[in-house]
Amino acid sequence: MKIIQYLGLALFVGGLLLFSLIPFIGQFTLDAEITDKKIKEEHQELLEVLKPMYGNTYSHQIAFVNDFNNYFDAYNDRLKEEEKWDEVIYEDYAFSITKASAHGPVQQHPWLFFAGALLLPIIGALMYIFPLHRDEPDGIKNNGTYFSSMKNRGWLGILTGTYLIGFYIILYWNAEYLTNLTDMVDGLSMFLSGEPASQWFLYGCLYTLAILVMGIRMFRRYKGNPYQIIRTYSVMFFQLAFAFLIPEILVLLNMPWHDFKNIWPLDYDFFFEYRIEGMLGSGALGMFMLVWGIILIILGVPIFTYFYGKRWYCSWICGCGGLAETLGDPYRHLSDKSLKAWKIERYMVHGVLVFAVVMTGFTIWNYFSGFGLLGDATGMLHQWYGFLIGAAFAGVIGTGFYPFMGNRVWCRFGCPLAAYLGIVQRFKSRFRITTNGGQCISCGNCSTYCEMGIDVKWYAQRGQNIVRASCVGCGICSAVCPRGVLKLENKSEKGRINEHPIIIGNDSIKVEN
Amino acid sequence: MIEAANYCNHSRDRHIVIIGNGISGITCARTIRKRDHHAKITIISGESQHFYSRTALMYLYMGHMRYENVKPYEDFFWEKNRFSLIHDWVTKVDLAEKKLFFKQSTDITYDILIIATGSIPKKFGWKGEELSGVQGFYGLQDLNEMEVNTKDIKHATVVGGGLIGIELCEMLHSRDISVTFLVKDKHFWGSVLPEEEGSLVDRHIREHGVDLRLSTTMEAMEGEGNGKVSRIKTDKGETINTQFVGLAIGVTPNVALFQNTSLEIETGVLVDPYFRTNIPNVFAIGDCAEFREKPDENRKNIEQVWYTGRMHGETLGYNLTSDKAHTYQPGVWFNSAKFFDIEYQTYGKVPATLEEKMGSFYWEHPNGKIGFRITFDAKTQAILGVNALGLRVSHEFFDCAINNQWKINKVMARLNEADFDPEFFDSHITSILQAYNHRFGTQITHKKLSFWSRLTGTSL
Ligand SMILES: Cc1cc2nc3c(=O)[nH]c(=O)nc-3n(C[C@H](O)[C@H](O)[C@H](O)COP(=O)(O)OP(=O)(O)OC[C@H]3O[C@@H](n4cnc5c(N)ncnc54)[C@H](O)[C@@H]3O)c2cc1C
Numbered sequence: 001m002k003i004i005q006y007l008g009l010a011l012f013v014g015g016l017l018l019f020s021l022i023p024f025i026g027q028f029t030l031d032a033e034i035t036d037k038k039i040k041e042e043h044q045e046l047l048e049v050l051k052p053m054y055g056n057t058y059s060h061q062i063a064f065v066n067d068f069n070n071y072f073d074a075y076n077d078r079l080k081e082e083e084k085w086d087e088v089i090y091e092d093y094a095f096s097i098t099k100a101s102a103h104g105p106v107q108q109h110p111w112l113f114f115a116g117a118l119l120l121p122i123i124g125a126l127m128y129i130f131p132l133h134r135d136e137p138d139g140i141k142n143n144g145t146y147f148s149s150m151k152n153r154g155w156l157g158i159l160t161g162t163y164l165i166g167f168y169i170i171l172y173w174n175a176e177y178l179t180n181l182t183d184m185v186d187g188l189s190m191f192l193s194g195e196p197a198s199q200w201f202l203y204g205c206l207y208t209l210a211i212l213v214m215g216i217r218m219f220r221r222y223k224g225n226p227y228q229i230i231r232t233y234s235v236m237f238f239q240l241a242f243a244f245l246i247p248e249i250l251v252l253l254n255m256p257w258h259d260f261k262n263i264w265p266l267d268y269d270f271f272f273e274y275r276i277e278g279m280l281g282s283g284a285l286g287m288f289m290l291v292w293g294i295i296l297i298i299l300g301v302p303i304f305t306y307f308y309g310k311r312w313y314c315s316w317i318c319g320c321g322g323l324a325e326t327l328g329d330p331y332r333h334l335s336d337k338s339l340k341a342w343k344i345e346r347y348m349v350h351g352v353l354v355f356a357v358v359m360t361g362f363t364i365w366n367y368f369s370g371f372g373l374l375g376d377a378t379g380m381l382h383q384w385y386g387f388l389i390g391a392a393f394a395g396v397i398g399t400g401f402y403p404f405m406g407n408r409v410w411c412r413f414g415c416p417l418a419a420y421l422g423i424v425q426r427f428k429s430r431f432r433i434t435t436n437g438g439q440c441i442s443c444g445n446c447s448t449y450c451e452m453g454i455d456v457k458w459y460a461q462r463g464q465n466i467v468r469a470s471c472v473g474c475g476i477c478s479a480v481c482p483r484g485v486l487k488l489e490n491k492s493e494k495g496r497i498n499e500h501p502i503i504i505g506n507d508s509i510k511v512e513n
Numbered sequence: 514m515i516e517a518a519n520y521c522n523h524s525r526d527r528h529i530v531i532i533g534n535g536i537s538g539i540t541c542a543r544t545i546r547k548r549d550h551h552a553k554i555t556i557i558s559g560e561s562q563h564f565y566s567r568t569a570l571m572y573l574y575m576g577h578m579r580y581e582n583v584k585p586y587e588d589f590f591w592e593k594n595r596f597s598l599i600h601d602w603v604t605k606v607d608l609a610e611k612k613l614f615f616k617q618s619t620d621i622t623y624d625i626l627i628i629a630t631g632s633i634p635k636k637f638g639w640k641g642e643e644l645s646g647v648q649g650f651y652g653l654q655d656l657n658e659m660e661v662n663t664k665d666i667k668h669a670t671v672v673g674g675g676l677i678g679i680e681l682c683e684m685l686h687s688r689d690i691s692v693t694f695l696v697k698d699k700h701f702w703g704s705v706l707p708e709e710e711g712s713l714v715d716r717h718i719r720e721h722g723v724d725l726r727l728s729t730t731m732e733a734m735e736g737e738g739n740g741k742v743s744r745i746k747t748d749k750g751e752t753i754n755t756q757f758v759g760l761a762i763g764v765t766p767n768v769a770l771f772q773n774t775s776l777e778i779e780t781g782v783l784v785d786p787y788f789r790t791n792i793p794n795v796f797a798i799g800d801c802a803e804f805r806e807k808p809d810e811n812r813k814n815i816e817q818v819w820y821t822g823r824m825h826g827e828t829l830g831y832n833l834t835s836d837k838a839h840t841y842q843p844g845v846w847f848n849s850a851k852f853f854d855i856e857y858q859t860y861g862k863v864p865a866t867l868e869e870k871m872g873s874f875y876w877e878h879p880n881g882k883i884g885f886r887i888t889f890d891a892k893t894q895a896i897l898g899v900n901a902l903g904l905r906v907s908h909e910f911f912d913c914a915i916n917n918q919w920k921i922n923k924v925m926a927r928l929n930e931a932d933f934d935p936e937f938f939d940s941h942i943t944s945i946l947q948a949y950n951h952r953f954g955t956q957i958t959h960k961k962l963s964f965w966s967r968l969t970g971t972s973l
């Protein structure tokens with residue numbers, strides 16, 4: 001078994017290396033025909049601007065992109081100098097032109113690279129995962145967590161985090177370097193949506209694969225715990241079907257890309273003009289998207305959260321949650337449990353909620369007032385939100401920081417939907433974590449493994465139920481508690497919040513805790 | 514009840530000094546502070562600067578947590594609540610002058626002294642006990658010692674079939690060290706668990722690959738020339754090669770400090786139901802306290818568990834800060850533990866061997882890893898206690914049922930309310946009830962939940 005696991009690790013690492021090297025291979029040649037095909041009518045000038053590149057064969061993507069950017073930026077700079085503001089080009093042509101100019105091994109044998117850089121690591125990972133805990137009885141498998149370099153901010157963890165951060169930065173701001181990788185999944189993309197792969201399709205593939213493969217790891221790790229297993233099936237299903245397949249099929253049907261389980265304000269551009277127009281322009285199904293989205297916001301969230309707590313979304317359906325609960329599971333204990341962190345969390349997450357609401361308010365107001373009012377300011381807001389929250393926070397920090405600050409940094413400090421769900425959960429819900437009388441021994445396992453940084457034992461050891469806005473109901477505290485103290489449940493609101501608990505067992509006197 | 518004036522010093526800025534920062538000492542300090550703003554409170558421990566959870570020591574060795582994780586309160590807590598902490602060993606107590614002397618710090622005086630010094634591991638006087646690689650397991654110093662003693666070893670032996678013994682087995686096992694576990698009784702924890710429960714745990718211990726030897730004791734330990742233990746001899750005449758011996762045959766009150774003082778001690782520090790020792794303004798709580806008379810017919814004079822330590826601290830803290838002092842009245846007994854992967858909870862009275870006139874009903878899951886026992890008074894049919902292994906049951910429910918002497922049939926009829934297993938787990942309550950009906954010829958049923966209730970996970 002050990003041999004299979006080592007072999008699997010080797011395949012995984014080998015595949016990952018290949019994946020990381022793919023951007024560095026192949027040649028790039030630009031000509032007038034490609035340029036003409038990729039640019040919009042009003043940017044014909046570019047045909048001239050890029051002329052010096054025509055016919056040159058670059059043996060390196062970086063050199064190609066550098067040259068492209070130089071010519072492109074110089075042109076824009078000149079326009080700005082001449083104050084020809086109308087003619088400045090804001091479109092991002094780097095990705096599409098680089099992709100179209102590439103020719104090399106990846107373009108000739110995309111499936112070969114698909115197999116080597118995607119299938120191979122998956123097979124390797126599964127070879128490592130399947131034998132895990134094979135001969136062990138059901139139970140909690142945290143042995144050695146804090147001795148692990150990967151899980152306890154050792155060099156492996158730091159390396160992983162750095163790689164993830166680097167990947168996200170390139171993905172969001174320099175995707176033109178990833179064109180080879182997208183070519184590798186073009187076939188799959190064509191099959192699903194009839195369109196060549198963008199960087200977002202590549203990202204969607206990786207994201208979904210991460211949830212599926214690491215979901216299988218969850219099955220091994222939490223075997224014997226039906227709550228964890230059913231929950232993991234749920235996030236795997238919603239990612240694969242709702243976030244990956246259905247949106248691509250919609251595109252195939254000439255509909256806007258749409259994730260039916262994503263809810264504003266997490267889906268922060270839901271009310272942006274292009275989205276609204278897209279939905280309104282797509283007939284009955286488009287109308288349904290709009291109405292369904294609004295129903296989720298004003299009815300879905302409060303009703304489901306009333307009955308089940310915010311877990312119905314955060315740890316059962318959500319894509320960010322799905323990744324955190326699978327890929328992020330090995331890092332859950334790294335979240336900060338201090339009172340200080342909780343204070344910062346409350347300011348930040350509610351701050352982002354306010355930001356999202358204000359931005360959306362402006363957007364809708366503008367939409368109906370015919371864009372006269374505050375048009376520029378709204379555009380700025382969109383840009384800043386997209387950059388700061390949508391990309392930097394949710395992506396780079398949200399996932400890149402798994403190995404440093406735990407797997408729920410985004411959900412805890414940044415997600416405006418989590419803030420909204422949390423407010424409902426705290427004040428009007430039947431969900432709570434019930435503490436089992438006086439059985440807590442203050443061991444700290446529950447707090448340590450809480451990904452949201454809730455100091456669970458602080459409540460449990462004083463005999464108090466846990467009712468916290470941030471709890472996503474992952475159920476791990478209950479799973480790791482060695483004394484059977486914690487139970488997640490939906491019950492009558494009566495007795496849910498016990499502010500001054502008295503620990504049962506002592507008949508001499510009653511002391512409020 | 515005793516009037517405050519006759520109980521202790523109540524001056525406004527009295528100095529209350531607590532030796533020991535374990536659960537009993539800390540609970541007492543917290544309770545005092547909640548009710549008395551002025552008292553000066555000093556907490557002393559030689560083991561650690563801050564209160565940590567002794568019950569979590571094993572998880573440090575197993576890599577589940579680090580030391581920071583097992584501190585029940587963040588470090589700012591102590592200053593915020595104005596607790597002065599002294600991290601040092603008390604070496605001498607002058608009870609007449611009300612003075613404490615330390616290994617390093619300067620001496621202090623007190624108005625009220627609370628002794629909460631806990632326990633130390635019991636030793637037996639075996640041959641070879643002094644060898645290196647032989648140790649007990651109680652505190653942080655032992656944990657560090659164990660790190661050193663078990664580095665790169667292949668085999669270890671654990672002596673003593675109780676809670677700390679099985680924890681040691683699990684700890685060593687987590688580091689891939691093969692373990693031989695010597696247990697004196699016919700089954701694990703024979704002094705507390707009935708045979709069925711004990712055998713259930715025995716099977717589970719073996720399932721983990723531990724070499725469990727029942728009805729076996731250690732005769733002697735032997736070493737090579739280097740002073741390290743290298744083998745042990747059992748009473749069966751076997752020799753086991755081993756590089757580490759964990760001694761876990763129990764603990765005994767830590768009262769060395771008070772030997773040859775005027776404080777009355779027997780095994781522990783002798784106290785009355787108000788935690789008073791024979792010396793005014795000196796009290797004792799937790800593991801180190803020994804009641805002159807049992808607090809209740811079902812309790813022992815010395816109870817060395819987390820929960821009793823907490824209740825002692827709570828009661829004494831209350832007494833020191835109120836108009837009237839109350840006697841210590843522990844409620845329904847409860848305790849819990851975890852044997853490798855199997856959780857154990859107990860409420861009330863379930864002795865290892867059934868007493869006369871005691872009825873008992875035991876159910877076990879066909880997988881042999883889940884068990885449930887309920888004991889009752891054969892005459893009145895009132896419930897006496899329960900053992901639950903591998904399933905979680907509600908403390909509140911059984912506290913209420915046992916306190917109010919519910920008849921066993923009533924308990925069974927409402928057993929579904931006692932289920933504390935997580936959502937989606939197979940409920941065993943129905944199987945237990947069926948087995949009960951079968952055995953006693955009753956026809957007790959539980960109300961079926963409506964679809965709506967099941968959908969929303971609740972009975973409305
Ligand atoms: C490994 C282990 C696991 C356990 N697991 C459980 C469990 O799961 N459930 C349960 O109910 N119970 C358990 N127990 C028992 C429980 O931990 C004890 O009953 C409880 O901690 C006793 O608390 P205490 O406050 O009386 O004393 P302690 O926690 O022992 O604290 C006493 C403190 O006093 C200090 N001290 C003593 N003498 C001096 C001196 N001269 N100068 C300065 N300081 C001094 C010591 O350093 C020590 O820190 C376990 C015990 C051990 C060792």
Ligand code: SF4
Binds near residue numbers: 440443446461481485
């Ligand atoms: S894990 Fe359980 S016993 Fe440990 S501190 Fe949390 S609630 Fe208490």
